Amino acid sequence: MWHMSHWVFFHFQSAIIAKNVICTCRKVFLDFSALDDATLMDTIARSFGKQPSEPTLNAALSSLYDRYGRLVFSVAFHLVGDRETAEEITQDVFVRACDGAQGYRSQLSKVSTWLVSVTRHRAIDELRRRSVRPEQNRVDWLEEDGKKTNIGIPAVEGLENQIESSIQQQVIHQMVTNLPADQRQVLSLAYFKGLSHSQIANTLGEPLGTVKSRIRLAMQKLHETFLEKGMIEPS
Amino acid sequence: MAEKHVFDLLPGYSLGILDDAELLTVSEHLRICTTCQQKQAAYAETVGQLAMAKFQETPAPGLKTKVLQKVNQAAENSQFRMDDTTTPQMGFWDLLHNFFRHPAGLVFGLLTLVVILFLGVNYYLLRQQVNELQAKLPSGYMQVIRLEGSDIAPETSGYVMVFKNQYYGSLAVTHAPLLEADQQYQIWLIKDGIRTSGGVFSVNETGYGNLLVSADQPLDSFQSFGITIEPLGGSPQPTGDKVLGGEL
Numbered sequence: 001m002w003h004m005s006h007w008v009f010f011h012f013q014s015a016i017i018a019k020n021v022i023c024t025c026r027k028v029f030l031d032f033s034a035l036d037d038a039t040l041m042d043t044i045a046r047s048f049g050k051q052p053s054e055p056t057l058n059a060a061l062s063s064l065y066d067r068y069g070r071l072v073f074s075v076a077f078h079l080v081g082d083r084e085t086a087e088e089i090t091q092d093v094f095v096r097a098c099d100g101a102q103g104y105r106s107q108l109s110k111v112s113t114w115l116v117s118v119t120r121h122r123a124i125d126e127l128r129r130r131s132v133r134p135e136q137n138r139v140d141w142l143e144e145d146g147k148k149t150n151i152g153i154p155a156v157e158g159l160e161n162q163i164e165s166s167i168q169q170q171v172i173h174q175m176v177t178n179l180p181a182d183q184r185q186v187l188s189l190a191y192f193k194g195l196s197h198s199q200i201a202n203t204l205g206e207p208l209g210t211v212k213s214r215i216r217l218a219m220q221k222l223h224e225t226f227l228e229k230g231m232i233e234p235s
Numbered sequence: 236m237a238e239k240h241v242f243d244l245l246p247g248y249s250l251g252i253l254d255d256a257e258l259l260t261v262s263e264h265l266r267i268c269t270t271c272q273q274k275q276a277a278y279a280e281t282v283g284q285l286a287m288a289k290f291q292e293t294p295a296p297g298l299k300t301k302v303l304q305k306v307n308q309a310a311e312n313s314q315f316r317m318d319d320t321t322t323p324q325m326g327f328w329d330l331l332h333n334f335f336r337h338p339a340g341l342v343f344g345l346l347t348l349v350v351i352l353f354l355g356v357n358y359y360l361l362r363q364q365v366n367e368l369q370a371k372l373p374s375g376y377m378q379v380i381r382l383e384g385s386d387i388a389p390e391t392s393g394y395v396m397v398f399k400n401q402y403y404g405s406l407a408v409t410h411a412p413l414l415e416a417d418q419q420y421q422i423w424l425i426k427d428g429i430r431t432s433g434g435v436f437s438v439n440e441t442g443y444g445n446l447l448v449s450a451d452q453p454l455d456s457f458q459s460f461g462i463t464i465e466p467l468g469g470s471p472q473p474t475g476d477k478v479l480g481g482e483l
Contacts, residue, residue: 011346018342048306049313061306065299073294075286087298091305098306099313108276113283120251120282172288191285196252212243219246223281232280 032063038106040064045101061098068112069094072119079123079194089126093119124194168231175225183218186211240264240271249278378455382462382479388412391442393462393479395422397454404433404454406446411438411478414464421465423473424450424457433460435469458483 032040040060047057072093077086096118097104104114176184189195189203201211226232241264247253248261265272335344377398384391393408406422414420414437422433431450438444448454459482464475 011350014346015339015343018339049310054307054310057310058303058307061303062299065302069299069302070291070294071286073298074289074291077292078289083292083295086292087294087301090294090298091302094302095306095309099309108272109279110283112287113279116283116286117249117251117279124251169288172284176285176288190247190250190252191282194250194252196254197247197257198254209243212247215250216243216246219249219278219281222285223277226281226284231284232277 032059033066035060035063037067037111041101041104041106041111044098045104048098048101057098061094064097064111065094068115071112072115075116075119076123078192079120080126085126086123089119089122092122096122120194127194171229171231175222178225179218179221183214183221186214187218190215240268242271242274245271245275246278248275249282378483380460380481380483382408382460382481384410384479385477387476388478391478393481395448395454395460395481397483399455400453401455402450402453404448406433406436406448408436408438408442408444408462408479410442411444413438413440413442417467418464418475419467419469420444420462420478421469421473422446422448423461423463424448424452424454425459425461426452426457430461430473431457432469432471435465455483 032043035043040063043060044057044064047054047060050057069090073086073090076089076093077083080086080089093115097115100118104111109117176187179187186200186204189200195203197208197211197215200206201208204211223232227234241248241261244253244257244261247257253261261271261275265275335341377396380395380397382393382395388411391408391411393406393411395404395406397404408420411420419435419437421435423430424433425431431452433448433450433454434446436444436446450457459480461473461477462479463473463477465473
């Protein structure tokens with residue numbers, strides 16, 4: 001018959017062994033690239049700021065960057081106009097994403113949408129801090145002659161994804177083209193230059209209410225079209 | 236109804252172009268208004284789709300490393316902030332709940348339950364054995380009365396074994412002081428303050444002594460026992476120092 005001390009020892013040894021086995025399995029078999037966005041964010045939320053979980057955080061963050069790093073950088077670059085600032089903004093955005101991961105709710109928005117929003121706020125803050133605007137109007141949906149812009153290198157690799165992405169971009173371009181000119185104009189100033197309502201109103205010499213109304217109408221129209229095309233899921 | 240909402244500001248909020256005052260207004264309103272929350276989410280999705288439509292610039296290869304480094308640094312600072320500030324601590328039940336949500340915690344909990352169950356069964360079986368053994372002994376058949384040494388002989392101890400309704404018993408004493416040649420130990424059987432002699436005895440050089448105690452009444456009818464130092468052969472009543480005592 002075992003004494004009590006034998007059983008206590010056995011108990012603790014079993015718990016330690018079980019924990020080590022589980023940790024090893026997580027390291028070896030858990031592939032963060034296979035996780036969905038919501039689970040990835042949850043992993044980041046649970047590991048951010050907790051020292052023993054640094055490998056987990058780095059692995060999860062690495063997957064998140066692989067998915068959306070280019071998108072975040074691009075949004076930042078299109079607003080601020082220089083790569084160095086865009087890189088700083090990208091770093092800040094991912095820090096904010098990790099710090100705010102606990103507050104992220106997948107039922108409210110997709111991770112990509114959330115990151116784009118954070119990036120735009122950060123980039124526009126930078127523009128306002130500098131009180132300058134990028135000199136080059138390097139981004140617009142249409143060239144002056146009305147032709148569609150050159151899509152350029154697609155965002156994702158793989159032939160199928162390239163084609164799908166290219167088609168998606170063309171569709172969105174067409175949607176924007178179909179907006180009334182006045183709505184497209186205010187939306188461009190807001191989207192590409194990060195001008196506030198009052199700044200747009202001053203730039204165009206239009207009333208503030210008119211500017212707000214045009215932006216709202218443009219966004220509503222685009223949203224409805226995105227829904228029709230199935231590019232956005234109904235809320 | 237419409238003036239209670241911030242519909243006109245939501246597109247600007249999603250585009251990130253509100254000024255500070257407007258941003259504060261919308262942020263506060265979104266905390267409480269689900270209608271505006273839904274509209275804002277829709278606008279945010281639209282802005283997200285617009286971002287997808289643009290030519291995506293390729294960042295420098297080293298940017299990923301910079302991002303990881305900056306996040307790790309922020310994580311360290313975050314950990315230090317949590318250690319320094321008096322943030323609300325998780326309650327005991329929250330900690331317990333969190334612990335058992337983890338697979339290792341679950342395994343630990345299950346093993347604990349198994350051990351508790353095993354110990355419980357063991358205890359029950361042992362208890363049963365004790366009860367069976369006790370049941371085999373006749374009730375009150377024999378008593379062993381322990382004798383404690385007094386102040387003059389603190390290291391002395393002994394016992395008296397008495398049997399139910401028997402006039403004889405057995406006494407044994409250890410570590411008792413050696414007496415003079417003209418002295419002996421005498422045991423007294425005490426009942427209602429009356430002391431009856433149970434016999435005299437001497438101890439050997441190691442302080443050990445024993446005696447077959449006898450009385451004209453059953454020994455288990457007395458209330459207590461005492462041993463005193465008396466002249467050789469004993470005394471009618473106690474005259475010397477008390478060395479040992481015990482109660483039934």
